[in-house]
Structures are given as C-alpha cells and as structure tokens.
Amino acid sequence: YLENAEFRLVREALHERNLMLKNAPHYAKPLPTTIPIFKWWSGLFNAPLKFLNLTEKPAERGGVVIKLGLMMYDAFTGSQQTMPFHKVYGRDASLKLRPQLSQDIVCTATYYDAWMPYPERIVIELIQDAETANEQAMALNYMRASAGSGDTVTVTDDLTGTEYHLKPKVVINAAGPWIDFVNDAIGEKTRFIGGTKGSHLILDNPELHTATAGHEIFFENNDGRIVLILPYLGRVMVGTTDIRIDDPEQANCTDDEIDYMLKLVSRVFPNIRVHADQIVFKFSGVRPLPASDKSLTGTISRDHSIRSTPPGEKLAFPVHSLVGGKWTTWRAFSAQTAEVALTDLGKKRQVHTERMPIGGGENYPMNDADRDYWLQQVQHKTELPLDYLQHLFERYGTNAAPIAEFISADNDAPLTTLPDYSQREILYLIQNEKIQRTSDFLLRRSLVGMLGYTTPEAIAEVAALLGKTLGWDAAMLQTDIARTHELFQNKHGLR
Secondary structure, three states: OOOOOOHHHHHHHHHHHHHHHHHOOOOOEEEEEEEEEOOOOOOOOHHHHHHOOOOOOOOOOOHHHHHHHHHHHHHHHHHHOOOOOOEEEEHHHHHHHOOOOOOOOOEEEEEEEEEOOOHHHHHHHHHHHHHHHOOOOOOOOOEEEEEEEEOEEEEEEOOOOOEEEEOOOOEEEOOHHHHHHHHHHHOOOOOOEOOEEEEEEEEOOHHHHHHOOOOEEEEEOOOOOEEEEEEEOOEEEEEOOOEEOOOHHHOOOOHHHHHHHHHHHHHHOOOOOOOHHHEEEEEEEEEOOEOOOOOOHHHOOOOEEEEEEOOOOOEOOOEEEEEEOOHHHHHHHHHHHHHHHHHHHOOOOOOOOOOOOOHHHOOOOOOHHHHHHHHHHHHHHHOOOHHHHHHHHHHHHHHHHHHHHHHHOOOOOEOOOOOOOEHHHHHHHHHHOOOOOHHHHHHHOOOOOOOOOOOHHHHHHHHHHHHHHHOOOHHHHHHHHHHHHHHHHHHHOOO
16 A cells, blocks of 8 residues: 555554554454565565556565555554554564474564454444434345336345335445446446455464464565465464456355465465365455556555446436445545535534444453453343353453343253354344344354354254244245355355
8 A cells, every 4th residue: 555655545544443443342453463574675666666656566575665664654653553563573583483484584574453353243233333323224134226217216125025115315335346236226337346356265274373373474475466364263364366356246266266375375384284175164255446457456546435426317316336445444434425425415414433432342341350340240130150251242342241131031052063152142143133044143143154163053053043033934944054055165165
C-alpha cells in the first residue's frame, strides 16, 4: 500500500484497526507478525519506481526497504499507537527465536497488526446490534434481489421461493464480488468489479505451528507474491493466491493452488514437510476489487469507493454500489455510505459508531481481575463451572452471559460428535442467530468447519438438532444433510 502511495488507505486502516481492538476486543486480537528477510538492499530502486507509478513489476524487498516501510507504518499510527513499534532482529537472534527458519535469511523484522479469528461472528453480532438499536431494522436471511423496475425491487426467499415486492427510497448494494450480478438482476447493467480469488489452506501440522512461535510469518514468495503462514487456534493457515475471476460462484481452491501453497512453506521453513493429507479445510474468497486493466493483480488498489447510479428511466431510486473495501476498514466505509444515504433521504446523522462496542465487546473486562469478577458474577446466576464459563467467554465475549443463562435453564448435554459444544448452546444459536441450514452453524456461526472438525457424524447430529427446532420432516432433514455434504466436499475438501 505504501509503495502504491495509498497513504490515505493506510492511515484509515490503522485508525480503524485500533477502533476494532477497542470496540470488539473479543473478536479482534493483537497479531505479532514476523517478516523473514533474505537480502539487505534488494528493491531499493524498484520501490520508488512503483511509488511514482513508473513500473508495476515486483522486486524482492530487502531489509533496508522493509525497515523504511515499517518506520512509515509506525509513524502513521501516531498518537493512537496501541501496540509496540517494530523491531529488526539480526540473523543469529532470529534463528535463536525460530530455529526452523531458513539459514539463508539475513534478518527478520517484527511488527504488530491485528487479526479477527471469528469474522463471521462479527457479522452476526453487527446484525443483532442493528436490530436491537431499531425495531424497524430487518435482516432477512437467504433473501435474494431477483428483479427490479420503476419504483420496485423484487426479492426472493431462496428457502421458500416466496417473492416480495419492495418500494425503496434508496438501495445500497453491498454484495461484494456479486455487486454486478445484483445490479444486473434489478435492471442496472454495471461492470464495477474485477474480482480476484484468494485461496487458503488450514493445516494440521504441529511442527509448523510450533515453528511460528506464535507469530504470523509474512513474506514474499519466490514469485514476488506476498504470502502468509498463520498459527490459527491450534491449526496453521497458509495462503494466499491472487487470481482474476469473473463469477464468484466458481471460486474453488484448485489443485494448482494447493500445490503452490504447500510449496511456499519451504521458502521460510525448508526442513518442515507439509503434505496434502494434512489439509483439514480449504477455502476460496473473492476480493471485490474495482475493475482494472492492470496486468498484475497485486497492484490493483485495495481502497474502497461508492459507485452511485442516480434515478433514471429504469429505476426510480438511486443505487449505491460499494466497491472494494476489506474487513479492516468496514466501519469507515459503512459510515461513508450512511452519509450518502442520509443525504438522499434528507436526514442528518444522529448516532456515531466510532466508539460503539460491538456485540460481546460491550462491557468487556480488559484485565484478568475484571474478567475473573465478571465470570464469578455469571457463575452466581447460572451455577455453571468456571472453566466452562471461561470457554463460553472466549467464544462469545460478554454475550456469553445470556447464553450461559439459557444453557442453565434446562438439562443440557455435550454433543457426541462435537463435545466442545452442548445441545442447548446450539439451540440458543438456532433461536437467536437466524440459522436455517446446518452449514450456517458449521461455517458461519462457529469455527467447526474452518478448524476441520466437520465429520459426516457431526453433520448428522447438528442437522437433527436444527431439524427438530425448525420443524423439519424426514425429507427436509435428508435434503439438508445431502446439501451440507456436497458443500463441504466440493468447496472445502472434506473427504
């Protein structure tokens, strides 16, 4: 970003990252990140050429360029510095900290960022917060914009096939890589998105997990692509690719990508062997980047913008399409979009979100003493064991309190296939988090799928709980189980 002169984006991203650490401390965590460096002077001339937009060609960044970049990175945090500044370690010190690192390094650099191990849970908590803030707010799951003309948009319930005809004053298209598909469906032909696919692997490789020493390992692969090795709740995430793709529905992690990601590990940990049979989960996402004719996907801007289509002959209302963006800057992008919509509606903002806690981040205890006191208060109400409450707290933040009260209100038992979860915990999620399919729980309300704990038996057990709660008959239950098997086999590599 700095090489591409995207200073505003860097400043905004760091500001928003720090807000996330404060507003969602249960789901946003500090992330120490280490960069293995193989040369001192490489890229010294290429970096300014990229900055001046005189070349797109990547060149390996050496220690001097990375040091300058990290100094700028620290400077951008300014008075908001919430984590330590970067440090550079010589070769001997680096190998002492991580003996498995390549002997070819000249040094390493460590800086602090943040990560969100539960991004889908942040989504659901934002939805819940919105519905709590205003009873007129409605978040409808499995609803698709299917047609539009004049003053009307038709949305279709994909679970029942029922159509609803809405007469909006403003439409905000936040469909990410599906933006152009949604606009086409409602009658606006656009080509705003030039998506790129990013695939990742989740590995069960304890040796690699230990070798990271708790840090994300962030480096340039042999082809110049920035890649990562991330310790991920007992597993290891490896990624990522950056491949142009037109239809996000076709995003799959291919055999070539798997081979690429398995091989990149040897760039920094040459003596650790990773194998395809250690893959417990694979996934692909599509970055909603702006359409671009740049030859290298890595040079396409990661900034965000609002592309507005005014009312016209086809549609009687404005459509605002949200192009680009990423998790780090979601709140700022949302605030900017809200200002545009408020202007359309002739209204003024009454609430600001910069200091607004998110979900289980509200009243979150920020030190051990406060956490212990919070847990004791919940235990007094529920009589659940402290270690179990600690487990719920790590999973849900302060939202663990109402979940614990629900669990303690009736007889409960752990799942046979997923003993980390109990029947009443999942029942609470079904009743309160819009779960309609087994895959909703496995992939979007928990990390069961991501961490590779999904088995045919687990699918059947969760589906039975869901079916009983939602009143499914035997055919509906079998349809859901078959759909879940197909999804995990085709998209995520479940054998």
